[in-house]
Amino acid sequence: MTSETGVPRRTLADELRSWPDERLAELLRVRPDLLSPVPADLTQLATRAGTRASVSRALEGLDQFALQAAQALAVAPDPCPVEVLAALLPGGAERLPEALRALRARAVLWGGDDRLRLVRTAREVLAPGPSQPSATGLGPSLSEAAAGMSPARLQEILADAGLPATADPVSALAALRELFTDRSRLADLLEQAPAAATAMLEKLVWGPPYGEVSTTPSAPVRWLLDRALLLRSGPRTVVLPREVALHLRDGRAHRRLEPTPPEVPVRREFPTASVDAAAAGQALASLTAVEELLKEWSRSAPPVLRAGGLGVRELARTASALELAESQAAFWIELAYAVGLVASDGEADERYAPTPYYDEWRDLPESRRWAALVAAWLPATRVAALVGGRDAKGRTLAALGPGLDRTAAPTFRHRVLTLLAELPAGAAPDVEAVAERLRWERPLRASDQLRQRVCAATLAEAELLGVTGRGALASFARALTAGDRRQALTDVEKAAAALDPLLPEPLDHVLLQADLTAVAPGPLRRPLAETLEVLAEVESKGGATVYRFTSGSVRRALDTGRTAAELHNFLAAHSRTPVPQPLAYLVDDVARKHGRLRVGAASAYVRCEDDALLNEVLADRRSEPLRLRLLAPTVLAAQAEPAVLLARLREMGYAPAAESATGEVVLAGPAGHRTPPRSAPEPVPDGPPRPDARLLTAAVRAIRAGDLAATTPHRPKAPRQTPTGELPRTTSADTLATMQSAVLTGDAVWIGYVNADGAASQRVIAPIRVEGGFVTAYDHTADEVRTYPLHRVTGAAEITEE
Incomplete structure (x- = not known):
């Protein structure tokens, strides 16, 4: 590619100067790290684009074939005609132009098709050097591998290869390169090789190209060394020159070229209605799982490990209480943390507990609660599937602990859902095929192990959340893939609105049965569900929930201040069947005993108006550990804490009630430990944020202005109607208007500025952005981008044209 004058462009900076503004903006969009801070000019932009960290990040955005094209360029001559590159990639000619466009758009490749040039740093990353093989498995070139070889040894190699002697080492290497790049002549030479020597070359041809030999090599190895078909890379190692390997590969840079993405086959297909029903049911189950987790932690908040996170035993205890596998429990714990429903309470004895937001979230409609879970799941960088594994130092990764963040997770998660959306409705894919597709699309984005784990975890978590049903993407969840990740919140709201009609209406009744159970044929309204959870024990879950009434559960309801009459009325009002006689008897029997004994704090005491009942307790052998003694006809003293005394008496079959210091019954409400x-x-950011269109336009304008200032001799022009040497003076409103106008037009302005030390100066700036009381501009005087407080600008004037 040449400039307008016909002279080939010599540097990447020259190439960037030829680009239109739209193309420069696209470069900054796909490589946002180049914007921090805004480069002063195109030379600085090109320099920054060639740094190792930036190039490595740019290569992570390439698909497998574009990466293979870059790898081939790294081992090709520099510059490389496109025809030579195409020969290295047989079978990829159709997609090669697209791959080159991707490389050029990221400024990793520049030059015309006749002179393709990979950025030097990219060449070093993809083909490290003589001591390391490239990603293609090719070793160093003949010139690199033979560097330092004595002239006499080169002449010996020429003679053994049947070539005439030359005058110097440079011409000797040139003669060998000419031999090795001539397919017919090199083939004739290899035909003379012993069979054992040919077998050795076959072992090295696809890499790694290095082999180990003894200090006294065998005859086949000596034959290869004498003709430079192998070259020494160390006292006991040899290397296969790149030119020889390419010949043995028939000119191919890669053993397996992958020009097209692998297909994602459909494993099974289901009717759409079946998928949506399964997903909607699981969406409700996800809300239940999170609620039960936080209710459990409200009652018994687990401690925070000293190093941070949840202990292995606490995770196992929580999983057992929720009747879930530990991996699923870890997922719900991490998701509740991401939503903000659970956190550390920050007290001296630090524990995890629900946050105040949990009470707000619990009162939302089902679809809104589900939307909150999904909105936190999509951008989450913490990978719950890693819990229980080991970090680089061999330490166990704990739920809610450090080391679980993987910045690539949101990208993979969004892409997995997008691939599901590209399949026919109701189609469930093969998990391994999805992971393989992700590998092709971003081979350098993460390790194969992490990619496969995140892919499998995404599909499993999507099923748990109700985003998929029976392995296929639900129709209402397709909204989650409609846009890019930046508008995920809007997409989640659309998905929740589509889910809402599929959710069943909460019921206001149960079916009471004679065996002291109640069946809830569907989800219950919150007040009914909360009361039943106190009045009965949950016996089984599923499409229908079964509750069992026991003496302990009825006593628990009475402890909250309800009376027997209130419990009878509640059961009659919310049952579609008559209240069974055994249940009515159970309520009356427990209520008759409830509260006759009163336990308070002395150390602890038992009070009762019935002398006979107190004597019965005192005579019971099971009360001996309490060390009771009669203080008065109606009071027993105990050598035990009130809570222990209450629990022991209840184990003995009594129904005591706790009382306060004033003698009033202490009502036991549901446990409700909350954090502040x-x-x-916030998810861990995956590099710099993507700039918006306004910032890109302003940045390109500033870079162009800086480049013009750096490459064109100029001097500031005198301001219109302003005496030389005096600072411009304008009102704050006029100054702001002048700055905003300059941002829109791209013109330079002349300003007076007073710094923090009170020193006044005149400057010529090109404003980029005006917001928050500051103006960001390219300062022609300082030759850099700066930010100035507007209150320190004495005035602004346009530059006059001469």
Whole structure:
């Protein structure tokens, strides 16, 4: 590619100067790290684009074939005609132009098709050097591998290869390169090789190209060394020159070229209605799982490990209480943390507990609660599937602990859902095929192990959340893939609105049965569900929930202040069947005993108006550990804490009630440990944020202005109607208007500025952005981008044209 004058462009900076503004903006969009801070000019932009960290990040955005094209360029001559590159990639000619466009768009490749040039740093990353093989499995070139070889040894090699002697080492290497790049002549030479020597070359041809030999090599190895078909890379190692390997590969840079993405086959297909029903049911189950987790932690908040996170035993205890596998429990715990429903309470004895937001979330409609879970899941960088594994130092990764963040997770998660959306409705894919597709699309984005784990975890978590049903993407969840990740919140709201009609209406009744159970044929309204959870024990879950009434559960309801009459009325009002006689008897029997004994704090005491009942307790052998003694006809003293005394008496079959210091019954409400207000954690950013269109336009304008200032001799022009040497003076409103106008037009302005030390100066700037009381501009005087407080600008004037 040449400039307008016909002279080939010599540097990447020259290439960037030829690009239109739209193309420069696209470069900054796909490589946002180049914007931090805004480069002063195109030379600085090109320099920054060639740094190792930036190039490595740019290569992570390539698909497998574009990466293979870059790898081939790294081992090709520099510059490389496109025809030579195509020969290295047989079978990829159709997609090669697209791959080159991707490389050029990221400024990893520049030059015309006749002179393709890979950025030097990219060449070093993809083909490290003589001591390391490239990603293609090719070793160093003949010139690199023979560097330092004595002239006499080169002449010996020429003679053994049947070539005439030359005058110097440079011409000797040139003669060998000419031999090795001539397919017919090199083939004739290899035909003379012993069979054992040919077998050795076959072992090295696809890499690694290095082999180990003894200090006294065998005859086949000596034959290869004498003709430079192998070259020494160390006292006991040899290397296969790149030119020889390419000949043995028939000119191919890669053993397996992958020009097209692998297909994602359909494993099974289901009717759409069946998928949506399964997904909607699982969406409701996800809400239940999170609620049960937080209710459990409200009652018994688990401690925070000293190093942070949840202990292995606490995870196992929580999983057992929720009747879930530990991996699923870890997922719900991490998701609740991401939503902001659970956090550390920050007290001396630090524990995890629900946050105040949990009470707000619980009162939302089902679809809104589900939307909150999904909105936190999609951008989450913490990978719950890693819990229980080991970090680089061999330490166990704990739920809610450090080391679980993987910045690539949101990208993979979004892409997995997009691939599901591209399949026919109701189609469930093969998990391994999805992971393989992700590998082709971003081979350098993460390790194969992490990619496969995140892919499998995404599909499993999507099923748990109700995003998929029976392995296929639900129709209402397709909204989650409609846009890019930046508008995920809007997409989640659309998905929740589509889910809402599929959710069953909460019921206001149960079916009471004679065996002291109640059956809830569907989800219950919150007040009914909360009361039943106190009045009865949950016996089984599923499409229908079964509750069992026991003496302990009825006593628990009476402890909250309800009376027997209130319990009878509640059961009659919310049952579609008559209240069974055994249940009515159970309520009356427990109520008759409830509260006759009163336990309070002395150390602890038992009070009762019935002398006979107190004597019965005192005579019971099971009360001996309590060390009771009669203080008065109606009071027993105990050598035990009130809570222990209450529990022991209840184990003995009594129904005592706790009382306060004033003698009033202490009502036992549901446990409700809460943390102070906590905000949900922010996902770990995956590099710099993507710039918006306004910032890109301003940045390109500033870079162009800086480049013009750097490459064109100029001097500031005198301001219109302003005496030389005096600072411009304008009102704050006029200054702001002048700055905003310059942002839109791209013109330079002349300003007076007073710094923090009170020193006044005149400057010529090109404003980029005006917001928050500051102006960001390219300063022609300082030759860099700066930010100035507007209150320190004495005035602004346009530059006059001469």
